[in-house]
Amino acid sequence: MAALTTARAALGLLPRRRPATLPAREPAVLAVTVDREHLARYDRVCGFRLADTLPATYPHVLAFPLALRLMSAPDFPFPVVGLVHVANRITVRRPIDAGAPLEISVRAADLRPHHRGRQFDIVTTAVVDGEEAWRGVSTYLRREGTAERREQGERPAGPAPSARWTVPARVGGDYAAASGDHNPIHTSRLGARLFGFPRPIAHGMWSKARCLAALEGRLPAAYTVDVAFKAPILLPATVAFAVMPDGEGRRFDLRSAGTDRIHLTGHLAGQPT
Structure with missing residues (x-):
């Protein structure tokens, strides 16, 4: 999968005319x-049991080969390299x-404008015994133009953390091996620097x-969990996890320990939507 990812990403960098819309073909299965x-x-x-x-x-990991094939196809409007995973709903x-x-x-689905370019969704479903058991929506941003960046990583001090985790540098490579996503920004210092990061960053879906x-042990049998990826976790790192009640659900976030720089915000609702 590493070779496949690298080859498809490299081909996507070749100059060519691209369509202005998302491909309208039937979902890949x-x-x-x-x-x-x-x-x-x-x-x-x-960290799962x-x-x-x-x-x-x-x-999401099982669907990665299909998602990669879709986004690296000739009829996709953007190259895979440079897309930013900004949100995920499961x-x-x-x-x-x-x-x-x-x-x-x-x-x-849903190609739409964003203040920093354009964004779209990759919608994934998992069917078991003829019924949809799981759905994921990953939102990707294609940065375009010279819109001023809105800093979203710095926030006021949050609640006391529920836990602190040491995230070693090897997490980038270990998750790449488990997920099949070998983007060099997660596994290589040189690859990370080519995209403006001083060292490799953790995969958003790992976080x-x-x-x-x-x-x-506290999750209901059926639920929806949304996250927004705010700022990358530079590896190695120490992060603080906090979870708070929110009506019948929970809010949670992941921050850089000691700086309150937010890496991820999330919300979990006990009933699927």
């Missing part, structure tokens, strides 16, 4: 059976047994998974 060893490796990297039920973020309609065959589908792992 993939039949998947979970590899228990791979699942266990993913669980360990993200080993279990027979899939973590909420795991279908709806768990019911727990998914790790032994259940899944039908994964991926499509692109979301780590937050959900901290909530294990």
Whole structure:
């Protein structure tokens, strides 16, 4: 998968005429059976307990090859390189047994303006026994023009953290190996510098998974969890996780320990939407 990712990303940098709209073809579909060893490796990297039920973020990893193929196709309006993952919503309609065959589908939707360019969604579904059991919506930003950056990483001091985590430098490579996403900004100091980062950064979906792992045992059977990725986690790092009641749900965030720089904000609602 590393070679595939690199090759597709490199091809996307070649100059060519691109369409102005998202591809309108039918969703790509993939039949998947979970590899228990791979699942266990993913669980360990993200902090989940080993279990027979899939973590909420795991279908996102299963769908990655389809999403990459879609976004690196000739009829996609943007190159994969340079896209910024800014938000992710996951709806768990019911727990998914790790032994259940899944039908994964991926499509692109809702190309729309953003103050820094344009953004769109990659919509993924996981069907079990003919019924949708899981849905994920990843929002990506294509930066364009010279719009002034709105700093969103600095916020007023938050609540006392529920936990502090040391995030070692190896997390970038370990998550890449478990997820199949080998973007060099996560695995290489040189690759990170080419995109303006002083050192590799953690995958956003690793940070979301780590937050959900901290909530294990307190999650309902069906829920929706939204996150916004605010600022990258430069590896290695120490981060502070805080969770707060919010009506019938919970709000949570992940900050740089000692600076209150927000990396991620999230909301979990007990009923799917």
